[in-house]
Amino acid sequence: MKFLHLVVRNALRNRVRTVLTIGGSAFLMFVLVFVMTALTEIYAWEGQAAKKNRVAVQHSTGLANPLPISLEEYLKGPEIQAHAQHVQKLNWFGGTYQDPRNFFARFAVDHDQLRELWSEYTISDAEYRSLCAMKNACIVGKSLAKRYGFRVGKRIAIVGDIYPVDLDLEVVGLYTCADDVRLEEQLYFRWDYLDELTGGEKIVGTYWMKARTPDDVAKLKELIDGRTKNSSDPTETVTEKEFNAQFMSMMGNIIGIVMMVGGIVMVIMTLMTANTMAMSVRERVTEVAVLRTIGFTSGHIRFLIVAESVFVTLTGALLSLGLALLLFNVFKLSPAPQFFPYFFVAPPTIAISLGAALAAGVVSAAVPAELAAGRKIVDGLRQVV
């Protein structure tokens, strides 16, 4: 700490250069924070899975193909019920609410199993009774309701795209989810209402159920997929985590690109700071020699130069993190609300950013510090800068 003033004064010796370097670092670090936050939000969906022992049954060829309604009877039969409960049909409806940019998940579900299967949701008994009583009823997450101004009694018209029907829904309740506020960004309506609109075609997107114990999952896979293996509609039974991971794998390239951007940002920041440090140290050859004459060791010199570099990169990181926290966590802004209703800078992102800034600072200063510390004192004293 007693060298801090020396580090700071040296860093601010050429203010224009240092401010520009800090500004550059801050900008690049902001890009890194942005990219990492986007990745965090993408993975947040996957992270919530696997906590409730939920299992999904989908067509083995993919989600685009429906499953037969006849499978429901088997799933609700004794063989499966010995290992699972709360079987529910769940269809992704898609569609458009007013504007294609108003993106949020709309699911048609068996309302009678909703509370048991999605037990992390909280909804009042009165609201749940209304859902059961009215065929075109829907419930929405409190967070989604806030964003679009939905309230109990509000009519919501959704134009179909996957299904050639339009929904005329009425909000009967708002649910909350203490586990993760992101899960409050969905709308659930009744599967039998969708079926009625589609002329009773009994289209089932997926079946969901809750395994009685984690050990039952493997048995469920074996039983269900084994039974449908040689049918016209073979199934693939997956855990909720595996189900969500499918979407992650679809984004494989995007995630790769995002990570590459993060890497490029780090390299640019390191090179930029290294250039600044190299110039700064070159201007101080004699001063370094004087310090060593006074009794500073090569280690002291290395430390001072590395600390100066870290000061620059960490200041940039703190500025960018401050701005990001203000924009995303305080003002709750999102760069794309339809995809990222929440865009929170998470503690790991803050830690990684600070770590990256620290690493960039150390790496940037490594060569200049080594050159300065290794130069002979008499050569340094002789040099006229």
Added chain:
Amino acid sequence: MADTVVRVQNVSKTYYRDAQPVPVLEDINLELEAGGFLALMGPSGSGKSTLLNLIAGIDRPSGGTLEVAGTPLAGLSERGLAAFRARHIGFIFQLYNLIPVLTAYENVELPLLLTPLGRADRRKHVMTALDVVGLTDRKDHYPRQLSGGQEQRVAIARAIVSDPTLLLADEPTGDLDKRSEEEVLILMKRLNREFRKSIVMVTHDPKAAAVAEKTVMLEKGSLVAKGA
């Protein structure tokens, strides 16, 4: 009999320029007793500064031995030499070499940052050193806000603040006007007489050398004469 602070025995130094050996010092023998004041004189290129650098432990001889403050320098590692300099050597440069981004106070404090002293103790030492050179009122000034003479006095304060065994001065008046030169020389004399500091001063100015107790002449890397 007083202790010997500097003992230089058969010291030589050869530099290499494009693989060609350039002898700078040859067979130098010199001693300085504690509390002594020695002026090293000689024309440019005679090896005065090189000898001073060897005594300071910032350069190593090609041959011979150096013992300063009872420490044989040959056996010290780079780290050991740094610790030796911090403890025993106060160095005064011709061009002052203050750190421009630090105030006079902070410049003087620099050597003390290497000691275990706390902030309050460091402050006491710094203020004492600044008082000795008469610059307590300029402690918050940056080098650019000081005259050449004042800068050199701050540099002297920096050299004495850790109470080193030996003060080494390389042309301390070489870049000063007449008045500042006198001030600095009076100060050097006072440090020697009043504070009993052992001093080796390189100079080519006979007037500066006159404040020393003893003068030695170097020419072409060899000691040619010793004066009172």
